[in-house]
Amino acid sequence: MQRFEDIVIGARQQLGAYTFTADNIKAFARKYDPQAFHLDEEAGRRSLFGALAASGWHTTSAWMKTAVEYGQRDAGSAITVGGASPGFKNLKWPKPVLAGDTVTYFTEVVSKRESVTRPAWGLVFVLNTGLNQRGELVLSFDGSAFVPRRRAPR
């Protein structure tokens, strides 16, 4: 398992990719975001998105899927997988995700510090992002995670 001391500021992990199809966009929307531009191609074309568009929560949930599967493949890099995450900040969907788009997800270490309240742990701050097949940013949000220190302070 990766320890706090091993985590390098600026390190960026490519978690994986997810392709948004008309089918999975509509299936998510039916259950969790039943707005017309997420459910129907024609309504999407007439909307400000210009095409069938994925729910922002679908885009975010697909980030979680790639993060969890990445952590399961590579147990040493579990810092992004917030099993019991307290939450996230600054969730942004700067561009729509449309049917046919493939989004590649990343996590990047922004900063870290020792925990004041839990001396055996450090706190790591990450920027989580998704880029579409044209390299355009479609998702970003800030996360943080507790990571165990190699040695407790004296």
Add this chain to the structure above:
Amino acid sequence: MQRFEDIVIGARQQLGAYTFTADNIKAFARKYDPQAFHLDEEAGRRSLFGALAASGWHTTSAWMKTAVEYGQRDAGSAITVGGASPGFKNLKWPKPVLAGDTVTYFTEVVSKRESVTRPAWGLVFVLNTGLNQRGELVLSFDGSAFVPRRRAPR
């Protein structure tokens, strides 16, 4: 449609409720958050949650579902339904949501101001929350939305 001038600071809308079952918790997790404590009762019992627990993204997506359906029932109150939301801030899951829990979702107007860049619009800031059947906070996040003004400034 509700206009900027009509929006009252402190107004709180009850959007609706969503019951988390073992089946819908596992169905969400299989697609978007395949961690053992979201997929299997026994793994949930052995986890820090103590029981089969919903993904935080499932808790959030169910907020969206109730918000959209509320907006569809009551077109005058569509301010919370971020059809093209730019994003959210300070997403928190302060307590786990377990199989059998029913979460009631709310949105509350925190503040509002006229838009500087878009004079025909105002900006409304809301606090979105979810409370379980014991009244415990399980979800909170901050949102904002553009709302048309009744009359453009002279």
